[in-house]
Amino acid sequence: MPKMINHDQKRKLIAEAAWKIIENEGIEKASIRRVAAxxxxxxxxxxxxxxxxxxxLLFIIEYFIEEGKKRSDHKEWSKNPLQAVEEVLLELVPIDEEKKIETSVWWIFAFRxxxxxxxxEKKDEMTDGTYDLANSMIKILTLKGILSDSVNADLESSRLSAxxxxxxxxxxxxxxxxxxxxxxxxxxxxxxxxxxx
Amino acid sequence: MPKMINHDQKRKLIAEAAWKIIENEGIEKASIRRVAAxxxxxxxxxxxxxxxxxxxLLFIIEYFIEEGKKRSDHKEWSKNPLQAVEEVLLELVPIDEEKKIETSVWWIFAFRxxxxxxxxEKKDEMTDGTYDLANSMIKILTLKGILSDSVNADLESSRLSAxxxxxxxxxxxxxxxxxxxxxxxxxxxxxxxxxxx
DNA sequence: AAAGATAATAACACACTGTATTAAAAAAAG
DNA sequence: CTTTTTTTAATACAGTGTGTTATTATCTTT
Structure with missing residues (x-):
């Protein structure tokens, strides 16, 4: 039987290499040949x-979403619900270099x-994800009495995610x-x- | 002296050819060779x-923005300011096939x-344009008394354009x-x- | 009308891209 | 050691944007 190699580990290695290129030279430089090198x-x-x-690309996206999740799991959110919601939403916006890269990768991914x-499939999953997150935020605000429960939660969520x-x-x-x-x-x-x- | 040819007219001809390809086969097919053919x-x-x-790409964008402006100039807006504002804003959203193409072209353009x-430069001009339009809408709503003039017009415009x-x-x-x-x-x-x- | 100037064109070459195929190498099991 | 299968390398192909060169065509000037 052949050499036993952890495929997923190697894929992660490739994903990291690709990320490095994207980070330093932009996503358009992340060609197959270049990433391989x-x-x-x-x-x-x-x-x-x-x-x-x-x-x-799919694997890269998935891998670094996972990394992002791990990051936010280790994060401490404010006790104040309004502020906590704000903090969560800011995780989706390119306010630092890392998120800028993530956003531009997501962008080219979405376009492709x-x-x-x-x-x-992944695109749908991800767009649903942002809606669901916005929806969760709206629900939290409603539960905390900040938002009246008479509002249309779906419309509010769509508006917020947009x-x-x-x-x-x-x-x-x-x-x-x-x-x-x-x-x-x-x-x-x-x-x-x-x-x- | 050489053959006198209307450069701009020829560029428009090229832009139309490119648009045709984008329309039927997607923007990724609009290569130089393909457009030339x-x-x-x-x-x-x-x-x-x-x-x-x-x-x-620059010329194409400019040309079809011009076309879009001509279109909306010939349009009749509602008397009701709230409804008129809504109609104007809807001009920016891909709710029909034509606007879908425009949006996806704008998208790839922005990314490039x-x-x-x-x-x-054009990117800045265009992003400023959407802000300015949103700002105009906010101003109209304020003038008509629909929006209180105590609101922060800039924030409201940023929010609307986003x-x-x-x-x-x-x-x-x-x-x-x-x-x-x-x-x-x-x-x-x-x-x-x-x-x- | 002939000559000259230059815009317009065509035909390449170059270095890339993603994808696919093929043959060689390497490694583990019998 | 032989076999089996994975892994690798080396190409080939068609496409991309870009740049260079030489030719063609056309209008103005002499």
Missing amino acids: EAGMSPGALRHYFSTKDEM SLTSDALK LVEGLSFHALLRPDVYPPEKVKEVISYHLKTLYNK | EAGMSPGALRHYFSTKDEM SLTSDALK LVEGLSFHALLRPDVYPPEKVKEVISYHLKTLYNK
Whole structure:
């Protein structure tokens, strides 16, 4: 029988190599050949672990979502629900270099998903995820009595998730006009308008 | 002297050819060679009118923004200011096939602008444009007494433009979850929450 | 009308990209 | 040691954007 190799571990190694390139040279430089070189293997070898680039992108996204989750699990949230909600939402916005990269990867991923069936499923999963998160926030605010329970939770959630997504978009495109403080201000403002409505 | 040819007219011809391809086969198919073939010329000939692809993209964007402006100039807006504002905002969201294409072109354009200096200026111009439009809408609502003049117009405009951008994003990515009616509903809902605040 | 200038074009070459195929190498089990 | 299967390497292919070169075509000037 052949050499026993932990496939998933090797895939993670490749994902880290790819991430490194994306971080330093931008996502458009993360070609299969380039990633393979960074991971210390031949393109053919990489192809053995990811038979297509979309597959690789998919794994990278999944891997670093996992990492992000671990990060936020170790985080301590404010006791104040309004503030805690704000903190959670800020996790979705590119207010630091790491989140900027994540956002731009998510962006190119989303765009590719429009024409790649392999990515569609994950795209749906992820867009559902942001909605669900927004929905959770709305529910928390309702439970805490900050938001009246007469409001349409679905509409509020759609509005909130769109707002956050749009802010991400603007913050990434116009970091000069939308610095972290500004983004925080808008989110904070939005949450305040929900107060006792 | 050489043959006198209307450069701009030829560029428009190329832009139309490119648009046709984008419309039917997606923007990723709109390569220089492909566009040249569609426009009935050689790649080298096209290069004579656009020395780089970014230049071509730039022109396409500008050309079809102009077309969009002409379209909306001929449009009749509601007398009711709240409804008129809603109608204007809906012009920015991919609720029909034409706007879907425009949005996805804008999307890829914005992404490219992150790594292409040639596109940066236009990107800024366009993002400013969406903010300015949102700002105009807020001002109108304030003038009409629908929105209290004590609100922070800048924050309100930022929020509105982010909301619209985010809705565009979601509508393009998840047309099943965000059909036109849903998008309209969210925008309409948002405008209602502004009422007399 | 002939000559000259230059815009317009075509035909390449170059270094990339993702994908696919093929043959060689390596490693574990019998 | 032989066999079996995985892993690797080396290519090939069609496509991309970009750049260079030489040719063609056309209008103005002499």
